[in-house]
Amino acid sequence: MVERLTFDVLGDERGKLISLEGGKNISFDINRVYYIYGTKRGVERGFHAHKNLKQVLVAVSGKCTIVVDDGFSRTEFVLDSPNSGLYIEGVVWREMKKFSDDSVLMVLASDLYDEADYIRDYEEFVNLAKARNNSEAK
Numbered sequence: 466m467v468e469r470l471t472f473d474v475l476g477d478e479r480g481k482l483i484s485l486e487g488g489k490n491i492s493f494d495i496n497r498v499y500y501i502y503g504t505k506r507g508v509e510r511g512f513h514a515h516k517n518l519k520q521v522l523v524a525v526s527g528k529c530t531i532v533v534d535d536g537f538s539r540t541e542f543v544l545d546s547p548n549s550g551l552y553i554e555g556v557v558w559r560e561m562k563k564f565s566d567d568s569v570l571m572v573l574a575s576d577l578y579d580e581a582d583y584i585r586d587y588e589e590f591v592n593l594a595k596a597r598n599n600s601e602a603k
């Protein structure tokens with residue numbers, strides 16, 4: 466499942482503030498935060514899916530494009546605002562590209578880093594996505 470989120474902006478004459486809280490405007494408990502920045506021009510990264518992880522991606526600075534693929538179709542989302550997020554859960558292949566020079570992509574994750582949760586082989590991903598889709602349809 467992939468869903469675009471819009472966060473409330475708490476602003477006053479001093480500027481803006483956004484608060485992300487696990488179990489509130491972020492649906493899961495946040496166990497890890499990481500951010501990708503200083504990305505060189507033309508770099509594309511990601512190219513993996515997760516078995517169980519839930520994530521919210523936020524471009525807290527600059528801009529980037531996230532490609533999501535559920536094994537059946539691919540969709541592109543442009544992240545270019547600190548008040549917009551992309552929620553990704555389930556077996557979804559993701560690729561990240563077109564990072565602006567000032568891009569800081571922050572990712573909130575439901576679990577600690579665990580390489581065993583990654584699927585880095587596209588064919589393996591498609592097989593698992595289709596198998597999960599079949600079992601959910603029953």
Ligand code: TYD
Binds near residue numbers: 501
């Ligand atoms: P990688 O999975 O290649 O990043 P991306 O999916 O954005 O292309 O991760 C790069 C390196 O960082 C890799 O050696 C794994 C490590 N890493 C951690 O140690 N902790 C983390 O939370 C993440 C996301 C990556």
